[in-house]
Amino acid sequence: MGFRCGIVGLPNVGKSTLFNALTRTAAAQAANYPFCTIEPNTGEVAVPDPRLKELAKIAKSGNIIPTRLTFVDIAGLVRGASKGEGLGNQFLANIREVDAIAHVLRCFVDEDITHVEGKIDPIADADTVETELMLSDLDSLERRLPALKKKAAAKDKEAAAIAPIMEKALELLQNGKPVRAMLADCSPDDRVILDGLNLLTSKPVLYVCNVAEEDAATGNAESERVRAKAEAEGAGFVVISAAIEAEIAQLSDEEEAEFMETIGLEEPGLDRLIRAGYDLLHLITYFTVGPKEARAWTILKGTKAPAAAGVIHTDFERGFIRAFTIGYEDYIALGGEVGAKEAGKARDEGKEYVVRDGDVLHFRFNT
Ligand SMILES: Nc1ncnc2c1ncn2[C@@H]1O[C@H](COP(=O)(O)OP(=O)(O)OP(=O)(O)O)[C@@H](O)[C@H]1O
Numbered sequence: 001m002g003f004r005c006g007i008v009g010l011p012n013v014g015k016s017t018l019f020n021a022l023t024r025t026a027a028a029q030a031a032n033y034p035f036c037t038i039e040p041n042t043g044e045v046a047v048p049d050p051r052l053k054e055l056a057k058i059a060k061s062g063n064i065i066p067t068r069l070t071f072v073d074i075a076g077l078v079r080g081a082s083k084g085e086g087l088g089n090q091f092l093a094n095i096r097e098v099d100a101i102a103h104v105l106r107c108f109v110d111e112d113i114t115h116v117e118g119k120i121d122p123i124a125d126a127d128t129v130e131t132e133l134m135l136s137d138l139d140s141l142e143r144r145l146p147a148l149k150k151k152a153a154a155k156d157k158e159a160a161a162i163a164p165i166m167e168k169a170l171e172l173l174q175n176g177k178p179v180r181a182m183l184a185d186c187s188p189d190d191r192v193i194l195d196g197l198n199l200l201t202s203k204p205v206l207y208v209c210n211v212a213e214e215d216a217a218t219g220n221a222e223s224e225r226v227r228a229k230a231e232a233e234g235a236g237f238v239v240i241s242a243a244i245e246a247e248i249a250q251l252s253d254e255e256e257a258e259f260m261e262t263i264g265l266e267e268p269g270l271d272r273l274i275r276a277g278y279d280l281l282h283l284i285t286y287f288t289v290g291p292k293e294a295r296a297w298t299i300l301k302g303t304k305a306p307a308a309a310g311v312i313h314t315d316f317e318r319g320f321i322r323a324f325t326i327g328y329e330d331y332i333a334l335g336g337e338v339g340a341k342e343a344g345k346a347r348d349e350g351k352e353y354v355v356r357d358g359d360v361l362h363f364r365f366n367t
């Protein structure tokens with residue numbers, strides 16, 4: 001699988017700084033000039049989950065292995081990108097390949113750091129970026145729709161199913177709205193068709209307000225404006241100071257705790273960001289726990305047991321018999337597998353079982 005979250009925004013707003021903090025590397029060049037990034041940087045990030053440590057304690061697991069999410073640091077885009085300005089289409093192609101968008105908005109004032117639009121206005125910046133994505137989608141749909149409609153009229157079943165969804169998406173774009181506005185009342189089947197259209201504005205969005213160090217714990221007036229926008233749209237929202245996070249990422253665990261206390265942060269903003277990205281993608285976690293390791297695995301909400309097993313190994317899915325299942329709360333409260341079994345809280349689940357977040361699973365299979 002591998003779910004990918006793309007870091008998108010205007011040039012020089014802190015995307016690469018954030019990426020480096022997330023991946024705890026200096027893999028992406030971050031510097032004070034627009035279009036510093038050209039080729040996208042890709043990195044895997046461990047998804048922080050305090051439950052793993054609790055499970056490992058009970059099972060005396062030798063190792064803790066978190067699940068991972070991929071972040072992609074993409075080139076900045078400017079007004080006119082959809083028509084080839086700046087890095088134009090190349091950049092749009094990179095966005096097309098991700099599953100969700102973390103849209104970084106500059107909310108910090110610093111005269112020394114160039115802002116391509118000349119002033120701090122995250123709402124206007126968000127509109128600039130979104131407009132380019134919408135123009136690109138509009139262009140793509142307007143090009144594709146006539147041929148599709150012709151096919152639909154000629155009784156092509158597939159085309160007939162796609163056409164109304166394309167038309168609805170087009171109508172939204174013509175009214176200046178992103179296609180994700182139709183996600184809320186999209187049936188699962190329609191959703192598959194919509195995803196197949198491979199548009200830019202149908203991807204879920206998380207606004208990341210990049211604030212100054214002193215605003216990291218509280219946010220500021222600009223980030224509050226973005227919060228209101230995110231709430232109105234049903235989009236994700238996180239306040240973070242990329243500059244601080246990059247510093248924190250360099251520290252040891254002890255130094256980190258101390259540093260965060262001085263600046264009033266309860267947990268690294270990165271943890272909040274990673275979790276928000278995970279939620280945005282409708283991902284949940286199940287665990288496998290034993291003396292060797294306590295390990296987290298990522299699945300889409302709604303995944304049934306065999307497909308969940310397939311994340312570990314395709315053989316597990318092909319030869320799936322059943323899933324020995326204990327809910328996380330039960331596992332902890334009853335002191336592990338034996339206790340849960342004795343209390344009747346361990347269940348054998350079959351092929352139709354929809355795995356829940358936090359399930360501790362043990363798959364039985366034959367190959
Ligand atoms: N919260 C912050 N406060 C102050 N300065 C910051 C903050 N976040 C990033 N910067 C600075 O802004 C500059 C641009 O950062 P960065 O290279 O990460 O931007 P970018 O969005 O990746 O740009 P590009 O689109 O050109 O690749 C760097 O000098 C970085 O140190």
Ligand SMILES: [Mg+2]
Nearest residue numbers: 015016036037
């Ligand atoms: Mg960059």
